[in-house]
Amino acid sequence: MNQNAEKTRYSDEELEEFRVLIQGKLDKARKELDFYLDQLSDMADNPDAKVKGLDDGIGTAENERLTNMASRQRKLIQHLDNALIRIQNKVYGVCRETGKLISKERLRAVPHATLSIDAKKSR
Secondary structure, three states: OHHHHHOOOOOHHHHHHHHHHHHHHHHHHHHHHHHHHHHHHHHHHOHHHHOOOOOHHHHHHHHHHHHHHHHHHHHHHHHHHHHHHHHHOOOOOEOOOOOOEOOHHHHHHOOOOOOOHHHHHOO
C-alpha cells in the first residue's frame, strides 16, 4: 500500500495488463449483448409469440427481462470502452474523487471502477 501512496499513476506495463483484462471482458460483454439481441429478435419474429392468451404475460415479462439485460450490457460495454480510453490517456486507475491510485485488487474485480473503495464508501 505504501508503494501506491507514492505513485501517481500505473506504469505502462501495468496499464497493458489492465488493457488485456478489460479487452477480454469487453469481448465477453459484446457476445452476451449479441445473444440477448438475437433472443429479442427471435421472439419478435416467432409467430407463436404473437398468439394472445395466457402466455402473453409470460412473453411480455421475458421480453422485458431480455431488454433490461441488453441495456445493462450496453452500459457495461460503455464503461469498459471508457476505461480503455483512460488507459490510452494514462489516467486509468486514478480515483476521480481523491486523485489517488485505486488498488489493483479493486481494478481486477471491477476494471471500469473510477472510485477507490474509500471514496465509494463515503458516498
